[in-house]
Amino acid sequence: MTQAQAGSGALEALLQEDRRFPPPAELAANASVRDPQIYAAAGRDPEAYWAARAEEQVSWFRPWEQVLEWKAPFAKWFVGAEVNASYNCVDRHLQGPRADKPAIVFEGEPGDTRTITYRDLYAQVNLAAATLRRLGVKKGDKVAIYLPMIPEAAVVMLACARLGAPHTVVFGGFSPESLADRINDCQASYVVTSDGGWRRGAVVPLKANTDAALERTSTVKTCVVVRRVGDAAGVSMKEGRDVWWHEALEQTTESGQTECPPERLDAEHPLFILYTSGSTGKPKGILHTTGGYLVGTSLTHKWIFDLKEDDVFWCTADVGWVTGHSYVVYGPLCNGATCVMFEGTPDYPDKDRFWALVARHKVTILYTAPTAIRSFMRWGEAYPRRHDMSSLRLLGTVGEPINPEAWMWYREHIGGGRCPIVDTWWQTETGAIMISPLPGLTTTKPGSATLPFPGIDVDVVDERGDPVPLGRGGYLVVRRPWPAMLRTLWGDDERYIQTYWSKYPGMYFAGDGCRRDEEGYYWFLGRVDDVLNVSAHRIGTMELESALVSHPSVAEAAVIGIPDEITGQAIAAFVTPKMGVNADEALNHTLRQHVAQKIGPIARPKLIRFTSELPKTRSGKIMRRLLRDIAEGRILGDTSTLLDAGVVAQIKEQYEAQEA
Ligand code: ATP
Ligand code: MG
Numbered sequence: 001m002t003q004a005q006a007g008s009g010a011l012e013a014l015l016q017e018d019r020r021f022p023p024p025a026e027l028a029a030n031a032s033v034r035d036p037q038i039y040a041a042a043g044r045d046p047e048a049y050w051a052a053r054a055e056e057q058v059s060w061f062r063p064w065e066q067v068l069e070w071k072a073p074f075a076k077w078f079v080g081a082e083v084n085a086s087y088n089c090v091d092r093h094l095q096g097p098r099a100d101k102p103a104i105v106f107e108g109e110p111g112d113t114r115t116i117t118y119r120d121l122y123a124q125v126n127l128a129a130a131t132l133r134r135l136g137v138k139k140g141d142k143v144a145i146y147l148p149m150i151p152e153a154a155v156v157m158l159a160c161a162r163l164g165a166p167h168t169v170v171f172g173g174f175s176p177e178s179l180a181d182r183i184n185d186c187q188a189s190y191v192v193t194s195d196g197g198w199r200r201g202a203v204v205p206l207k208a209n210t211d212a213a214l215e216r217t218s219t220v221k222t223c224v225v226v227r228r229v230g231d232a233a234g235v236s237m238k239e240g241r242d243v244w245w246h247e248a249l250e251q252t253t254e255s256g257q258t259e260c261p262p263e264r265l266d267a268e269h270p271l272f273i274l275y276t277s278g279s280t281g282k283p284k285g286i287l288h289t290t291g292g293y294l295v296g297t298s299l300t301h302k303w304i305f306d307l308k309e310d311d312v313f314w315c316t317a318d319v320g321w322v323t324g325h326s327y328v329v330y331g332p333l334c335n336g337a338t339c340v341m342f343e344g345t346p347d348y349p350d351k352d353r354f355w356a357l358v359a360r361h362k363v364t365i366l367y368t369a370p371t372a373i374r375s376f377m378r379w380g381e382a383y384p385r386r387h388d389m390s391s392l393r394l395l396g397t398v399g400e401p402i403n404p405e406a407w408m409w410y411r412e413h414i415g416g417g418r419c420p421i422v423d424t425w426w427q428t429e430t431g432a433i434m435i436s437p438l439p440g441l442t443t444t445k446p447g448s449a450t451l452p453f454p455g456i457d458v459d460v461v462d463e464r465g466d467p468v469p470l471g472r473g474g475y476l477v478v479r480r481p482w483p484a485m486l487r488t489l490w491g492d493d494e495r496y497i498q499t500y501w502s503k504y505p506g507m508y509f510a511g512d513g514c515r516r517d518e519e520g521y522y523w524f525l526g527r528v529d530d531v532l533n534v535s536a537h538r539i540g541t542m543e544l545e546s547a548l549v550s551h552p553s554v555a556e557a558a559v560i561g562i563p564d565e566i567t568g569q570a571i572a573a574f575v576t577p578k579m580g581v582n583a584d585e586a587l588n589h590t591l592r593q594h595v596a597q598k599i600g601p602i603a604r605p606k607l608i609r610f611t612s613e614l615p616k617t618r619s620g621k622i623m624r625r626l627l628r629d630i631a632e633g634r635i636l637g638d639t640s641t642l643l644d645a646g647v648v649a650q651i652k653e654q655y656e657a658q659e660a
Helices: 025-030 037-044 046-057 085-089 118-134 151-163 176-186 206-214 245-255 291-304 322-334 353-361 370-379 404-414 493-501 541-549 585-599 624-631 645-659
Strands: 066-071 074-079 102-107 113-117 143-146 167-169 190-194 197-199 202-204 222-226 242-244 270-275 285-289 312-315 338-342 365-368 394-397 421-423 458-461 473-478 508-516 522-527 532-534 537-539 554-564 568-577 607-610
Touching (some): 046 066, 046 291, 085 151, 085 291, 085 322, 118 151, 151 322, 242 245, 270 322, 291 322, 312 322, 338 353, 370 554, 404 421, 404 541, 473 522, 541 554, 541 568, 541 585, 568 624, 624 645
Parallel strands (some): 102 338, 143 190, 312 365, 568 607
Antiparallel strands (some): 102 113, 197 202, 270 285, 508 522, 554 568
């Protein structure tokens, strides 16, 4: 963030939102959390509260001597305790009826399905861990995982956790360069990949990508290859380095050593390193450890999604993102939940694929991203209407602020008007959800992530670090360490301190702009790096984009500031119209009027450019920094996490054509 962007004022509070949705009575009566006193109790004695949660949520081989050791900004949670994530996600569910409950319900892109019970998962994770051990993986070795969304991804993650070998999962959509960068950064000595993965009927050549990546790395000893697409992918195996996973598993079976007891690991043993999405710059290698992370993810999963024994939980995130780590694998499996795992995309073979899955697997809880919801809106409600989605009882979102319009559409057309929505704010760094409704207690407001989770001490502060009054915008900070927090940036304590702890000593700086309303509800305004400064008014991108998306012709919008002699910065909007809408001069004028009317004359965009797409990270987040580069005619910044390089060229072309 530059000094100019930081400014001295606070973000303006502009949009009004009056809609309210109290918890449905029946859900409230049976919810995981029913007593509002929990907030005050957690606030009075956070360490006692976290210790109690740690006892309820996680099975420990050895208890802790100290709940928290805080040598700011370095935290240790559950000091002296021993634990294993794989034991907690698998072994302990074998006692009693959960053993035969589905742990993972998998659907591949071509429509193949697999149901893996907890008993099956136990056998598979043991066999995988025994095999990795036989291949030489030891406690402390780093294992890079570059797989499609197939059960093997979860199984290998858990097998690594069983051995105490930290994994680094790299999203299967990343290029060889990005894979190599991540391998080099964390010095991985093993890679687990597959021959390929399915994407819209075509094969993504993961093994070939890995081969290219391994030419740029020197640390990898062994490359394990899962067979996913079979003959469709002509892979070449390198003698002495590459091993077929199915053959290695077979050999382990033949050896008879198919069990692998979980290592007793220190609570602070590294569980994984994961790189952020790169919306704002070069990705950061976030380190998470074992005990606190398990407590945070499993607790938030149980309370925020109101988990019941017979729920079918579907988090649509890829395991390559933190959401996939915390809410496809560790949180839900630690809770003994049934999780749906899907390999494909929402629009293949048709735009109703998600809804077909919901109906087929009787999904009860759905957790997805605003970017997906905005696509569904663009495609229209006919697609969800094709399917019986009456099994759904709760909906969640994560990844970006959700525009009130998208929230309402989600509620109505996916949730049938009956399902509560939990808008959950958190980051790769925070490990688990930090701000979210508790569905049995919290009255929700479309567009607000509502309130901090019990035990999470967040605040909104001004430039000096003083709390801003309700109604004013500022910077989101966390005042107290929390169990699932990142421990450092891998191999770079200095950057860890610089990035998160140097703006306000003693407070974690999240990098997001936020405002609290008169009831203390949190409204995210956008990233601090994206904040606009128009005639000395600081305006978040979120409210402008929400105003644009609230117009019936608009599917998606991204707003940036461009230099302006008079106002300092002026507002420029990139707008993707809904399908079939004529993007002409009249619409341009109407939209500028519309924003001025919704927010105020100061918010009237100086220019609007229609584009058929917006630049997004591979996790679906809008990259405004690239739009700024386009608008100012600069060379593009780091594009390694960009979903589709072609899109940027196309936007540039459309932008310049409309300028003329
Ligand atoms: P980088 O840090 O490399 O720029 P990133 O911030 O996109 O990447 P993530 O950790 O995946 O990487 O994303 C966390 C960010 O996503 C948050 O800081 C916030 O800006 C945004 N976010 C996530 N959930 C929400 C939400 N419910 N409401 C508002 N913003 C959200
Ligand atoms: Mg970030």
